[in-house]
Amino acid sequence: MSRFYVIGHPITHSLSPRIHRAFARQMGIDMTYDTYDITPGRFVEGLSELMREAQPRGANVTVPFKLDAAQYCASNMTERAKEARAVNTLIFEDETVYGDNTDGIGFVRDVEMRYGFPIKGSRVLLLGAGGAARGVLSALRHCACASICVANRTPAKAQALALDFGVRSVLYSDTAQGGYDLIVNCTSSSLNNMAPPVPMQAFAQAQLCYDLFYAPTETPFMRLARESGCARVQDGLGMLVEQAAESFFCWHGVRVETEAVFQELRNA
Numbered sequence: 001m002s003r004f005y006v007i008g009h010p011i012t013h014s015l016s017p018r019i020h021r022a023f024a025r026q027m028g029i030d031m032t033y034d035t036y037d038i039t040p041g042r043f044v045e046g047l048s049e050l051m052r053e054a055q056p057r058g059a060n061v062t063v064p065f066k067l068d069a070a071q072y073c074a075s076n077m078t079e080r081a082k083e084a085r086a087v088n089t090l091i092f093e094d095e096t097v098y099g100d101n102t103d104g105i106g107f108v109r110d111v112e113m114r115y116g117f118p119i120k121g122s123r124v125l126l127l128g129a130g131g132a133a134r135g136v137l138s139a140l141r142h143c144a145c146a147s148i149c150v151a152n153r154t155p156a157k158a159q160a161l162a163l164d165f166g167v168r169s170v171l172y173s174d175t176a177q178g179g180y181d182l183i184v185n186c187t188s189s190s191l192n193n194m195a196p197p198v199p200m201q202a203f204a205q206a207q208l209c210y211d212l213f214y215a216p217t218e219t220p221f222m223r224l225a226r227e228s229g230c231a232r233v234q235d236g237l238g239m240l241v242e243q244a245a246e247s248f249f250c251w252h253g254v255r256v257e258t259e260a261v262f263q264e265l266r267n268a
């Protein structure tokens with residue numbers, strides 16, 4: 001039976017096993033999918049142990065190892081993983097480990113297909129300039145947006161990211177001028193129960209505000225967006241399910257139906 005894992009730290013609360021087991025049941029694929037904890041700073045050793053002991057067919061990689069995984073697969077990465085400089089999907093074939101990144105496409109599918117928001121032609125404001133922002137930008141840049149602006153607490157990082165992707169960087173204070181259709185929170189501020197410092201006026205024309213973070217209750221960014229008048233505010237649960245579906249496709253070559261799994265998690 002083929003074995004799959006999600007690698008991270010901490011990892012016990014990951015929803016990925018639940019999602020992938022549901023996909024496997026739907027497709028009638030006989031496989032296992034479990035969590036695998038690696039101590040930070042020991043990614044290469046931990047992965048080698050897993051490969052030796054379990055001979056996995058594939059693995060997802062999550063916080064804090066996406067960059068380590070990209071370094072590990074440096075010469076065997078897909079274009080989208082290279083652009084994101086982060087790997088969330090590993091494919092083990094013979095002696096080679098291939099790296100892919102399905103986060104960006106997961107975001108785009110969730111926004112366009114689940115929420116029916118047309119990204120093409122839209123004016124996008126992206127908050128944050130870390131790995132998550134990079135993953136989203138690597139997909140957004142192929143979506144023919146009317147414009148993409150990046151704002152970050154440390155402006156130099158937004159400038160560097162904007163230069164890398166050929167988009168514009170702005171200061172948080174500048175975003176008060178508004179004119180954004182889609183605002184995406186790619187910062188990790190929710191981990192500290194904070195919202196990024198976006199002025200309320202930035203939301204004036206926003207049709208969709210999206211937080212990559214997901215939680216059983218509204219995140220601080222979602223609250224800020226709603227209180228600033230944005231009618232449509234979503235968390236990142238759908239993106240999690242869609243990136244998993246794309247990883248599943250990388251491993252098994254089949255497209256799963258994601259809506260039932262999404263609804264099950266939402267109602268849990």
Ligand code: ATR
Pocket residue numbers: 127128129130131132133152153154157186187188189192194195196197
């Ligand atoms: P990830 O892989 O989740 O993107 P990261 O690479 O550590 O994690 O990046 C975290 C991002 O969240 C950064 O853009 C960070 O801003 P700085 O570059 O200024 O550190 C942003 N961030 C974290 N906490 C924040 C907060 N409270 N307000 C605004 N931005 C925050």
